[in-house]
Every structure is written in structure tokens, then in C-alpha cells.
Amino acid sequence: MIYLDNSATTRPHQDVLETYTKVSYDYFGNPSSLHTLGMEAEGLLTKARSAIADQLHVSAKEILFTSGGTEGNNLAIKGTAYHKKSRGRHLITTEVEHASSYETYKELEADGFEVTYLSVDSNGRVSLEDVKKAIRKETILVSIIHVNNETGTIQPIEEIGQLLSHFPQVRFHVDDVQGITKVPLNIKKAKIDLLTASAHKFHGVRGTGMLYVRNGVRLKPQIHGGVQEMEVRSGTEHVAGAVAMARALRMEMEKAQKEKSHLVKLHSKLIHSLPTIDGVTINSPLEKSAPHIINFSVESIKPEVLIQSLSAKKIYVSTKSACSSKLAEPSRVLLAMGKNSTAAGSAIRVSLSYETTEKEIDVFLRELKKIIPTLVGVRK
Ligand SMILES: Cc1ncc(COP(=O)(O)O)c(C=O)c1O
Structure with a gap:
């Protein structure tokens, strides 16, 4: 997992x-x-x-x-x-x-x-x-x-x-x-x-x-x-x-002292690698951003579908699109940042803890890269 x-x-x-x-x-x-x-x-x-x-x-x-x-x-x-x-x-x-x-x-x-x-x-x-x-x-x-x-x-x-x-x-x-x-x-x-x-x-x-x-x-x-x-x-x-x-x-405060650089390293890897995957755009700011939260959109894919596909590989991420009657609602936060409703309606959040390993991030990135082309076009 x-x-x-x-x-x-x-x-x-x-x-x-x-x-x-x-x-x-x-x-x-x-x-x-x-x-x-x-x-x-x-x-x-x-x-x-x-x-x-x-x-x-x-x-x-x-x-x-x-x-x-x-x-x-x-x-x-x-x-x-x-x-x-x-x-x-x-x-x-x-x-x-x-x-x-x-x-x-x-x-x-x-x-x-x-x-x-x-x-x-x-x-x-x-x-x-x-x-x-x-x-x-x-x-x-x-x-x-x-x-x-x-x-x-x-x-x-x-x-x-x-x-x-x-x-x-x-x-x-x-x-x-x-x-x-x-x-x-x-x-x-x-x-x-x-x-x-x-x-x-x-x-x-x-x-x-x-x-x-x-x-x-x-x-x-x-x-x-x-x-x-x-x-x-x-x-x-x-x-x-x-x-x-x-x-x-x-x-956790002890970990914050000792392992902050670990989170920063994982965050930097995600921020740099995600945009190299076709169709992915980062929504989180690149600076003055917490090291454990990264938000991105894959506009061509319904976020729930992407989450389910990753979940089938036992990789668990989330969407902030509140899902009522199976319709994705764009994120109020992303809209407030000026993102368009497609980007705001296809957001995925990856959130880390001090326990997250670099190997896990590598596997996530590899699987995401493989999954996206198989799902393009599967939108609402
Ligand atoms: C920023 C923020 N405030 C408040 C809450 C609510 O916390 P709780 O789940 O403990 O009620 C959350 C939960 O996701 C949160 O992220």
C-alpha cells in the first residue's frame, strides 16, 4: 500500500x-x-x-x-x-x-x-x-x-x-x-x-x-x-x-526537527516530476508551500476515475471535488486562485507524512505516468 x-x-x-x-x-x-x-x-x-x-x-x-x-x-x-x-x-x-x-x-x-x-x-x-x-x-x-x-x-x-x-x-x-x-x-x-x-x-x-x-x-x-x-x-x-x-x-515534533529535509526532498521531487507527465499541471504554489501537500490537475480525466485506477494499484490519493450525485464539483479554493472550472474540477491532492518514502513516490510517479494515457477521454 x-x-x-x-x-x-x-x-x-x-x-x-x-x-x-x-x-x-x-x-x-x-x-x-x-x-x-x-x-x-x-x-x-x-x-x-x-x-x-x-x-x-x-x-x-x-x-x-x-x-x-x-x-x-x-x-x-x-x-x-x-x-x-x-x-x-x-x-x-x-x-x-x-x-x-x-x-x-x-x-x-x-x-x-x-x-x-x-x-x-x-x-x-x-x-x-x-x-x-x-x-x-x-x-x-x-x-x-x-x-x-x-x-x-x-x-x-x-x-x-x-x-x-x-x-x-x-x-x-x-x-x-x-x-x-x-x-x-x-x-x-x-x-x-x-x-x-x-x-x-x-x-x-x-x-x-x-x-x-x-x-x-x-x-x-x-x-x-x-x-x-x-x-x-x-x-x-x-x-x-x-x-x-x-x-x-x-x-511528530521530534520528526519535524529531524526529518523536515526528508519531506522537502519528496516535495521537490513531486513538484519537478509531475509537470513532466503529459497532461499534468501543478496547482500548488512552487514557493511558500507546505512540504507535505501537492495539488495537481489532469484536465483530460475525471478525477474520481484516476483515483480509482490508482486505488486499484493500492495507491491512495484524494480529490477535493465534493462528489454529490456522482457529479464533480469544482474546488472552491482553486476557483478562488483563478483556476478555470475544468482545472478546479479535476484536482488531485497528494499528501505526505514523515513516514512516506522516496521509493513510494517513485512508484506513484511511475504508475501515474502509465495510467494517464489509458484514461484520457474518460471524462464526465
Ligand atoms: C484545514 C482543516 N481544518 C479543519 C479540519 C477539520 O478537522 P477534523 O477532521 O478534525 O474535524 C480539516 C480536516 O480535513 C482541515 O484540513
């Missing part, structure tokens, strides 16, 4: 799963219970929080556990909008956010908030100038994805954070689900107020995630009924998931 769909999800590390099983079985107490088992579980949760905070160079009380990226983005955006709505109802985001942010903004629009969706350039990047121009006295939140999940485009988060620090009424939320452990980001230096991460994107267990909430930042809870997670996110804590996430984060 050659798994090149790591931005959809990663396989949990064996060590992480062992931690998960052990904690689930040996420390099954409810952290809210007052007896020893409860206290032991609470102790583990506290340790996981501190371990994650250490990795991110923030304080433990700034880490809030969630069920993943979708919840983190919803909580950060709605939690801020509803908490600060008496100060203003204007929100700023981009046209290239992940659906879990984008659709949340659409919901808020329906509820009377005004949203500015910043456009992007041909590399999928927003300009600092546009962010600045969009800020008004009623603006309460700017929310920007760090690494785009479809193209790997890296946004100028630190520059935007520095700019926003001159507007203390504006909160800054960053969706770092695809960036964490792959593209460094200094939360404090970038003046970020809220940052979303999800464990299953870095070999943790699905259904676990975290939201960094800067000390002093308040959110309106979106789930009610308990006092867990600083009274912002009710529900019995997923202790084993949090501990496993802390372990996965440590392991």
Missing part, C-alpha cells in the same frame, strides 16, 4: 495506540469524580495539557481539549462572535478556508453577522494590505487558515498577527490543522488568540483535538451542561485521547 492521503487522516502511531489503550483501561475514571480513580484520570489530563503546552511554547491553561478540527473552528469562531457581538458584528476570513470555518461563517451571516471573505492571489495567498483595508471599527474577529488543506499554500500568519496587534478589539483565530508539526508557527510571536489543531492529522487518535485559547480571551460556550474545560466545553473529558494526542504531538 502507498498511502498519500495524510491530509485527510493519518494512521495512528503504534506507540500512540498503546498509550490510548493503556489509559482507557487502567485510568478509566471520570476526571470529575472525587475518588482516587477520578483524581488519577484528572492527573493524566493535567499532564497531557502541560505536555502539549510545552511543545507549543504556551501555558497549560491555554490548552482546551476538543473533539477535533471541526469543533475547534466552530468554537473559536462562534464562541468569539457571540461573546463579542455587543462590540461589533463584522468578521473577516478568506475565500480559501476549510469548510468547517467557511460554513460556520455562512451560518453567522444568516444570523445577522457581516462577513468579509478576502480574496487570494494565484498562489492562494491573502495580502496583508487587504486584511488591513478590511478592518473596521466593528470588526471583532479575523480568522485565517495557516496551511491550506487542498494546496499547501502557507499564509503570512506572523505578519497578519503583528498587524492585528494594533487592533486590540480584533481577535485572531488560526486554523492550524494542516500546519501543526509540518510548518513551524510561533503562536506567541504571531500574536494569535485562538488556534485550532486536530490529532488525527498527526498520527493521533480521531475524535481528539485542541484549541489554544490565549490567556484572557473569552468564548461563549457552544456546548452546555458541565464545567469541564474551563467551563467553555462541557462533556466528560476524553482522557485517553488527550494523553495519546500529547504523545503523538511529541513524536
Whole structure:
């Protein structure tokens, strides 16, 4: 098997799963219970929080556990909008956010908030100038994805954070689900107020995630009924998931230190080899792009067909074309970058992990080269 769909999800590390099983079985107490088992579980949760905070160079009380990226983005955006709505109802985001942010903004629009969706350039990047121009006295939140999940485009988060620090009424939320452990980001230096991460994107267990909430930042809870997670996110804590996430984060941060050049090498091989294959055009930017995501189009082929053909060879990649009633829908992100609807409707995403080998990339490229001529003309 050659798994090149790591931005959809990663396989949990064996060590992480062992931690998960052990904690689930040996420390099954409810952290809210007052007896020893409860206290032991609470102790583990506290340790996981501190371990994650250490990795991110923030304080433990700034880490809030969630069920993943979708919840983190919803909580950060709605939690801020509803908490600060008496100060203003204007929100700023981009046209290239992940659906879990984008659709949340659409919901808020329906509820009377005004949203500015910043456009992007041909590399999928927003300009600092546009962010600045969009800020008004009623603006309460700017929310920007760090690494785009479809193209790997890296946004100028630190520059935007520095700019926003001159507007203390504006909160800054960053969706770092695809960036964490792959593209460094200094939360404090970038003046970020809220940052979303999800464990299953870095070999943790699905259904676990975290939201960094800067000390002093308040959110309106979106789930009610308990006092867990600083009274912002009710529900019995997923202790084993949090501990496993802390372990996965440590392991992947170590890899980021030692094996970054490995990913960069694979990325460079793909960027240089893909365009030499007949019919392939690269959509990801060639610079300031994450090393683990490469997006390309083969306009003459229906992407689902290409994916199935690769899948038959046990090579797994993805398309971002949402497939409803078997009709490919062009990618909103690629359209925003100015790609035509054929290119945007035939996109393939290859996403790597530190585990991906050069040999796997070679096999993928070889098979792709063989398959494309056999499929040309098999379009919608
Ligand atoms: C950039 C980005 N944000 C948020 C999410 C949602 O994360 P989760 O799958 O943990 O809900 C994803 C998932 O693909 C993503 O890529």
C-alpha cells in the first residue's frame, strides 16, 4: 500500500495506540469524580495539557481539549462572535478556508453577522494590505487558515498577527490543522488568540483535538451542561485521547526537527516530476508551500476515475471535488486562485507524512505516468 492521503487522516502511531489503550483501561475514571480513580484520570489530563503546552511554547491553561478540527473552528469562531457581538458584528476570513470555518461563517451571516471573505492571489495567498483595508471599527474577529488543506499554500500568519496587534478589539483565530508539526508557527510571536489543531492529522487518535485559547480571551460556550474545560466545553473529558494526542504531538515534533529535509526532498521531487507527465499541471504554489501537500490537475480525466485506477494499484490519493450525485464539483479554493472550472474540477491532492518514502513516490510517479494515457477521454 502507498498511502498519500495524510491530509485527510493519518494512521495512528503504534506507540500512540498503546498509550490510548493503556489509559482507557487502567485510568478509566471520570476526571470529575472525587475518588482516587477520578483524581488519577484528572492527573493524566493535567499532564497531557502541560505536555502539549510545552511543545507549543504556551501555558497549560491555554490548552482546551476538543473533539477535533471541526469543533475547534466552530468554537473559536462562534464562541468569539457571540461573546463579542455587543462590540461589533463584522468578521473577516478568506475565500480559501476549510469548510468547517467557511460554513460556520455562512451560518453567522444568516444570523445577522457581516462577513468579509478576502480574496487570494494565484498562489492562494491573502495580502496583508487587504486584511488591513478590511478592518473596521466593528470588526471583532479575523480568522485565517495557516496551511491550506487542498494546496499547501502557507499564509503570512506572523505578519497578519503583528498587524492585528494594533487592533486590540480584533481577535485572531488560526486554523492550524494542516500546519501543526509540518510548518513551524510561533503562536506567541504571531500574536494569535485562538488556534485550532486536530490529532488525527498527526498520527493521533480521531475524535481528539485542541484549541489554544490565549490567556484572557473569552468564548461563549457552544456546548452546555458541565464545567469541564474551563467551563467553555462541557462533556466528560476524553482522557485517553488527550494523553495519546500529547504523545503523538511529541513524536511528530521530534520528526519535524529531524526529518523536515526528508519531506522537502519528496516535495521537490513531486513538484519537478509531475509537470513532466503529459497532461499534468501543478496547482500548488512552487514557493511558500507546505512540504507535505501537492495539488495537481489532469484536465483530460475525471478525477474520481484516476483515483480509482490508482486505488486499484493500492495507491491512495484524494480529490477535493465534493462528489454529490456522482457529479464533480469544482474546488472552491482553486476557483478562488483563478483556476478555470475544468482545472478546479479535476484536482488531485497528494499528501505526505514523515513516514512516506522516496521509493513510494517513485512508484506513484511511475504508475501515474502509465495510467494517464489509458484514461484520457474518460471524462464526465
Ligand atoms: C484545514 C482543516 N481544518 C479543519 C479540519 C477539520 O478537522 P477534523 O477532521 O478534525 O474535524 C480539516 C480536516 O480535513 C482541515 O484540513
